[in-house]
Amino acid sequence: MNMTHSNEKKDAPAIELDNVSIRFISPDGRATVALRDFSMTVRHGEFVAVVGPTGCGKSTTLGLITGLIRPTLGSVKVMGQTVQDTDPRIGFVFQSDAVFPWRRVLDNVAAGPLFRGMARNAALDLAQSWLARVGLDKFGQHYPHQLSGGMRKRVALAQTFINKPEILLMDEPFSALDMQTRTLMQDELLKLWSEQSGSVVFVTHDLEEAIALADRVLVLTARPATLKRVYEVDLPRPRVMEQVRYQPQFIELSRQIWSDLRQEVHIG
Template identity: 50%
Template sequence: MTVRERGASQPDVRAEQRGQALAPYIEIRDVSKQFVNKKGTVFTGVTEIELTIEKGSFVSIVGPSGCGKSTLLTMISGLSGPTTGDVLIEGKSIRDVQNNMGFLFQKDVLFPWKTVLGNVESPLLFRGVDKSEANRRALEWIAKVGLKGFEHHYPHQLSGGMRKRVSMAQTFVYDPEVILMDEPFSALDVHTRNRMENELMEIWGGSGRTVVFVTHDLEEAIALSTHVVVFTKSPGRIKAVYEVDLPYPRNVAEIKFEPKFPEIYQMIWSDLREEVAGHGHE
């Protein structure tokens, strides 16, 4: 991880346990993104973004509303290209949507006419996986996210937390190398949110997947992440990158009682405070 990194620089225990060193994976090189509104006015979303994300890491991006956090995700995904600069994965420029990426957004994008099973197996069928194999893998992931017995329910028959579990299974079932998450749990009540965060930790831990996670909640960012990236006010720039020196595996509720947690929070909040002034605590 680069860009004025702060905080402790302890080795990543998860990587050592997997017997592999973390290596640069996603590279964002001097990226800026501009938009033109209906009046023809040019608006700069993010500017001069320089960031390297290591393979297997869990990186959260925090900052004020409208600072370009989600814009950066769309450029990593290939859904939208930078105006200037370059986004690379394993040294190759991203020019379009990548098959090795998964997406999880604030609102679920489930097919209302499909059952839980139908929704989870859909990404595999779209990729040409045999129906019986897609069915097997979908059932496996439905069980992993705690929805065994609900395979034939439709989205409207599920709670918000259950729908989010379906979305997680739908995202992870095709084994993407990169997971992009844009405030995926913000609409959930605090207890459901903690359960989902812990399930995410269990799925991600030791998997080798790389996660880029956008959130307005600094506590959530610290509880989940290997690194936290702080964005400035719009136009968004990277102000600092912090390593989160807390042990894994983590329980997101209990990790907050770690003696280092408030220290890390205060350190990051000192940078974030002036950026969210006027926006409220984010």
């Protein structure tokens, strides 16, 4: 890893994208601009949701933060340092299950600590404690295909939080779940996040999910995406998902953000 941490600015944001533009060149030589003059800042311990029209470049912002995508113009910083490579302090939860299908659930959750050099017995003990925290302590010897979608997503959360990420990037992680399971997983995420206090960037197409989870909601324009508006979510924490949606502030904020987003959806 090329990024050094010793000279980081203590007062720097956890994440900072400054006037970033991304241009992709297709195999036939055509250029596509995914982001244009895009800026965003995420403070330490903050939960930020990103919404925008389908295909506008929401997931591209996560790729920039991980270092897997390099900006054509502009700068991307994590903890005050320009991103040069992948950073072990960043965790990622995908829309699809990022589990090893041939490994038991317990081994899947222990994979991160083992990769970081922890002794096997210690890693397995830690993994078992995390399975208990997400309600899967009796399923450690199962394989992923033996679990429901919601259970596999709990495995993914345990798999990520066991590494104590300082930054958590989530790309529509609950979109494939039914509404009841999705609500349970949102509550689970908020509980785990409140215990570790890392920074979260949560990409979603679900406006209500964004408002219910986040401290701020960033609305992107149609492609090429730039930041259209930032909404502060002034709803008290801790939040319970099945309750927060009925609060008057939530309903009014949902109306305001949808008015902004609907214009971009029509353009897209």
